[in-house]
Amino acid sequence: MGFGRKNYNASTRFIRSDGGVNIKRTGLNRLDNLDIYHWLITTSLTRLFFVILCSYTIANLIFAFIYYSLGVENFGGLNTDSELDSFLSLFFFSAQTLTTVGYGHVYPLSHYVSLVSATESLLGLLGFALATGVLYGRFSRPKADLLYSKNILIAPYEGAFGLMFRIANKKQYELIESEASVTISYTDPVTKKREFDQLKLEINRINYLALSWTIVHPLNDESPLKGWTQKDFQETDIEIMILMKAINDTFSQTVYSRHSYKSEDIIEHAKFVPLRQEIKEDGRIVVSVNEIHQFTKTEPQA
Amino acid sequence: MGFGRKNYNASTRFIRSDGGVNIKRTGLNRLDNLDIYHWLITTSLTRLFFVILCSYTIANLIFAFIYYSLGVENFGGLNTDSELDSFLSLFFFSAQTLTTVGYGHVYPLSHYVSLVSATESLLGLLGFALATGVLYGRFSRPKADLLYSKNILIAPYEGAFGLMFRIANKKQYELIESEASVTISYTDPVTKKREFDQLKLEINRINYLALSWTIVHPLNDESPLKGWTQKDFQETDIEIMILMKAINDTFSQTVYSRHSYKSEDIIEHAKFVPLRQEIKEDGRIVVSVNEIHQFTKTEPQA
């Protein structure tokens, strides 16, 4: 599995509920550990915009200082009413150069200033090339936006029981060739070591993820969880880790999604309520995907 | 299959004839359901152009209002013959700033205006970066442009019958390693529930999709459709769903295509007319792909 077998306290989980892997790697020098592109692609839009705005302001401040130190007499059309006016005018001249807007009401008179502004406009274009790449990288990044049922149920299944959870596609585009892989991690009551096991699924691949998909692990003789009760799940501090793989056929992209359930998410003697489907007049089938969380309690079998 | 088993009325189909999946998902908050990039990539070019034009106009209107509220006296070279002239001049100053054309016959006099225009030109560049990404995303999107025969035939095949349809590549680039997968959905006459079945194909993979490919499901003992007549297909409200997968070797992209036939598309006692091939003087083979729809009626076998 690539996870360690040390026994953690109950609050620790390998996969966070948002799908992230709960591990931080250290011990490398900062440069090895740093991946700016990865950060720019995965950070929030707000933060990205803040970073762009700051870089823009700082770049303009630096160039304004350079222009200022070269002397205001090297500029035509400059507002030189005060030192501050001069500096601010140069700041905005820098902004007009960096973005290549170049109104030209302020313009370089000396070759030194021209050299700096020629460099600045090149840097502006390169910086903008970077921004284009980052924005495209963010938007075109393969994403599986799956909705997982809040709970994982122990439900009646083929005369016995099955461990069941449901997923649905949150987006309007289609996911095809979906595959599920379910792994459990639990503390062996005897050795106190962390054990890992892959759970066998009734079906682990479907052609379309059109409505919803109930993924079932039959609790039969082959299952390591056969006969377990809520108490067993709690005491072994079980973590049920899901790895989904599917193809977004709009972009032919393979997408991945992770999720994890802990013992408190397990409901015994319950079964999922089938999703209601409404047929519109134009023949379209409408489903309400947030119904995948709904379940009803069943009678405990004697 | 990922589709429900509820029995729909005859007009409903899972796959629309244009290949789209006939399902709408609701019940999420709007933000979850929204995927702007997906929309921008898949909408028509006309709509996209309209959206770009509107955004451009609205952005310029907003900035023109900001400039106007800062006061026309903060601008050099402005046409201030009337209130409207002032506003329109500021609107076009905004356009020149947003696109970074920056003629400079109108230019900022005060630092406040300079600040707004520096922000506007940055936003202009970012917006343009987005447009670049969207246009590239649209053009580079993997597409399989397949032509499906209008009808699906029950044709003589190896002494018995086979269910057959034909596909051809509409484009001049090549598709290799093509794979077909055919699923049927029908209403069980007894249970009135929707049943799903995967049809076995004579060959489900070919190396080149050079001319055309006739995909054959033998109606032998293994087939769930053995002995069915037009009446059976109609009464069970059959839907024959096709999922094609191929590789466009110009871009090494895996492409997908979906299609679906209903009972009215099924023709009994018919067989496809082979595609005519013309050999040009330079050795090139010319085929007319729209001939894949052509079939002739055969004698009903006694």
Place this chain on the structure above:
Amino acid sequence: MGFGRKNYNASTRFIRSDGGVNIKRTGLNRLDNLDIYHWLITTSLTRLFFVILCSYTIANLIFAFIYYSLGVENFGGLNTDSELDSFLSLFFFSAQTLTTVGYGHVYPLSHYVSLVSATESLLGLLGFALATGVLYGRFSRPKADLLYSKNILIAPYEGAFGLMFRIANKKQYELIESEASVTISYTDPVTKKREFDQLKLEINRINYLALSWTIVHPLNDESPLKGWTQKDFQETDIEIMILMKAINDTFSQTVYSRHSYKSEDIIEHAKFVPLRQEIKEDGRIVVSVNEIHQFTKTEPQA
């Protein structure tokens, strides 16, 4: 195979020696058949540059006409010495607007002209966004630049004979997980129909394509070509079609390459000369890949 079985004249081949598939599809309306992006990506650089230059000139001519028809009195700073001067000045004003260079020595005086130039600069940005996408698409396109031996030999192999050709990687980047697939097409002497067969290879996959790879089809009892002589290859008008697949690990791209040999490329009683390898002082291994064409004649076995 996706090719027809009609018998062609000897000059026809399915795969051209440059790897292109020798088929032209017609019969669709032009729009279906057209794939501008595909053309822009695969055409020569010279043609692409010509197309860009023409589009640029035509766009400027159109806008110059619009500006001219709006009246030269709507422009400031215009050279109006003659009608031609006016028009040319407007042509270059258009160019300065389209590229967003916007010197501003010529500038719009009326709102109508401002409106047109605001539209033009937007179109300029969009056109440039397209060019960015096309250039990136061209450069990032997966390419396998393989060198195929000029001839395919019938060489001694494990006490009998084998059909052999060699390939090498032309570029300095590495190709890994290379796979070969060899298909023959020949005219059956009896039925006069075109037959297709997949040839079994000794090894059809290698981890690295570091030096060269000799792909061998053993001419044993399983081979449809066992005992064939040059005369058989000629009379059946054989075409040996190669499809190579590999991964360029710099870009993790799967790349494809096609090649085809005809009977005149087949050499009997010959074997390939092993590639010379030179070890540089720094331990680097140097090979001269164009030696893959070299073979020596062997004694015909009695």
Place this chain on the structure above:
Amino acid sequence: MGFGRKNYNASTRFIRSDGGVNIKRTGLNRLDNLDIYHWLITTSLTRLFFVILCSYTIANLIFAFIYYSLGVENFGGLNTDSELDSFLSLFFFSAQTLTTVGYGHVYPLSHYVSLVSATESLLGLLGFALATGVLYGRFSRPKADLLYSKNILIAPYEGAFGLMFRIANKKQYELIESEASVTISYTDPVTKKREFDQLKLEINRINYLALSWTIVHPLNDESPLKGWTQKDFQETDIEIMILMKAINDTFSQTVYSRHSYKSEDIIEHAKFVPLRQEIKEDGRIVVSVNEIHQFTKTEPQA
């Protein structure tokens, strides 16, 4: 394997320790061998920046010469104090045109100059489009940043011995579905020819590469290396070549990594020290990946 079987001197290795394949291909004409895009993507950032700066300067020098030869009288607003001043002003006018900043304090007076500057600004945009593509291509290139243990150990394993090395992910993003493939190359002491062999691994695929992965080749009866001592490894000049494949699930990219060990990297009678794992208060697991190099000596078994 795609490598030759000639026997090299001990200093030669197929895979360099940085993962590069140690082969140079020659014998083609320069153009075939050249792959500018590949170079631009894989060269260092410093070199790339230098190339961009040089191209920018040279392009401006060329256009300055063209403008100068057309005559300084064709420009408005030019500093013509001296020949040098004129030339430098034209150099910076060129820079303002190429980057489309276009201040406009220097501007074309004649149509010839306008024509050249219209061409220059088009070239500027195209060059910038190229730069955008190159920067995006560099950042989005699939990369596996794996840390390999410095040594490969012969450690106790299931009552016997195993050849073991460890890998860890250097980056904060996750690698899933990791696969290892280990090949050895050694000089046969009898034939003096280079032999190649694929080593069987205990497990060759794991779901997550979360902490670290110890890849084990059991030195059992099936192993070609059973019973080998340090002396054997040295005398046969062994090279142990690793090919790792994994999926970066942030970008759904398949990434590859290569590594190679020589006899001096093999340590007998040693075993790896398990990685320490620290549980933070928020439940996060912290590992120090550079501990993967650590091993302890074991008692030689009698």
